[in-house]
Amino acid sequence: MSYSLSRPFGLYIHWPFCVSKCPYCDFNSHVSSGIDADLWQRAYVQELERIYQESKNHRVSSIFFGGGTPSLMRAQTVEAILNKIEQLWGMCENVEITLEANPTTVESHTFRDFRTAGINRLSIGIQSLHADVLKFLGRAHSMDEARTALDLAAQTFDRYSFDLIYARPDQTLESWRSELKEALTYSKGHLSLYQLTIEPGTDFHKQGMQPIDEELGADLFDLTQDILETANMPAYEISNHAVQGQESRHNLIYWQGDHYIGIGPGAHSRFQNQAIHQIYKPDLWIKSVQEKQSGEQKRKALDIDERAIELLLMGLRLRDGLSADHFEKLTGRPLLHQLDTQGLQDMIELGFIDWDQNYLRPTEDGRKCLNAVLEKLIKI
Ligand code: SF4
Known part of the structure; x- marks a missing residue:
């Protein structure tokens, strides 16, 4: 593997609490009334100090606070975590620091505090611009709160994104078209x-x-692709759209198979060809950090086959696809060796895959049935 061992990495911090549980959510998120904010702050800082011991000599290129609802964290906890990261590894000059936020009034009024703490990009869980749909999705915010949060985000951050959920029961093409057009105004x-x-x-x-x-x-x-392409925000990944240059650099780390470290309940890492998992349940995680000075549950060395398959599964989610050079640098193996020759031929002929001897890319049709395409393509 010829990639520099000291190349920068991404850090993911998982905050596992929410004000309520949405009926569609399968994330590691929990409703809890007894959160000891000081204890959680100490635990994150302690975990950072522990993982630093095996990741010295690297700098941090992106940080992502995800959840759960990390906008329920105290801004002072976010600041303490960022200060510790800067003190231990140091951050790259253009470091991207994202926080996921929900748009309730309480949370949107802390946006400014989070910016002061060091957050420079917000990802907001709006989910719908229709009041009845917010109710159906079990969201804890109203339409007014959603619009206010978007306005406050625009005033506070140079970069922000928000999520919408579509393909809902009873949704028509027309209603999605008008919702998307309104979304683009924000x-x-x-x-x-x-x-x-x-x-x-x-x-x-x-x-x-x-x-x-x-x-x-x-x-x-x-319809989504048409409207967003017209708005100059094509999909750079199956579900993510951006004006060129505004892509989430942190998420690109996952899709491009670069290395990252996750801390917090259930967080996982891909670091120096190892898969590392933290303890899933929040109470067990914090107990372990307190008593055993580690939130880690297990780690496993990834063999080349596992790395190669993971790279294909993730890389082909991207519009730009997977570069054969990149693949070979990370696995030491030519890309074509990992592909089923007949499957590749078939996928090209059916118009699901483009292959120019360097980049393997899913076409728009291929992205719609990516799992089926991958099954034909990958030699296991
Ligand atoms: S706010 Fe987000 S993480 Fe929390 S329950 Fe709802 S979808 Fe899940």
Whole structure:
């Protein structure tokens, strides 16, 4: 592997608490009334000090506070974490520091405090611009709060993004078209647009809710691509759209197979060809950090086959696809060796894949059925 071992890495901090649990959510998020903010702050700082011991000589290129709802953290905790990161590793000059936020009044009035603490990019969970849909999705904010949060984000941050969920039951092409057009009036160069999926373990799944008809889902996806391309915000990843230069640099680390370290309950890392997992349950995580000075649950060395497959699964989510050079640098193996020759040929002929001897890219049609394309493409 010829990549420099001291290349920068991304840091992910997981805050596992929310004010309520949304019925579609399968993230590691919990409602808790007894959060000891000092204890959590100390635990994050302690975990940073521990992981520094194995990641010295690297600098940090991006930091992402995700959750859960990290905008429920105290700004002083965010600041303490950022100060510790700067003190231990040092940050790259253009470091991107993102915080996921929800748009309740309480949270949007802390945006300024988070900016002062060092956050320079916000990702806001708006999810819909329709009041009835917010209710259906079990969101804790109102439409007025959503609009106020977007205005405050625009006043406070040079970079922000927000999420919307589509492919909802009863959604028509027309209503999605007008919602998207309104969303674009609030956008500052980045939007995340996710199709509603019904995940096992969620309330929607328990209620027996069904995903929308596949054909309508495909039409909604096509409409999304058309409107966002016209707005000069094409999809750079299946669900993420940006004006050129406004892509989430942190998420690109995941999709391009670069290395990152995650701390907090359930966070995981890919660092120097190891997969590292932190303890999932928040109470067990914090107990372990306190008593054993580590929140780590397990680690495993990834062999070349696992790295290669992971790179393909992630890299082909990107519009720009996967570069053969990059693949070979990270795995020591030519890209074509990992591909099924007949499968590649078939996918090219069917118009699902472009291959120019350096970049392997999914076409727009290929991105719509990526899992099926990957099954044909990858030699296991
Ligand atoms: S706010 Fe986000 S993380 Fe929390 S329950 Fe809702 S979808 Fe899940």
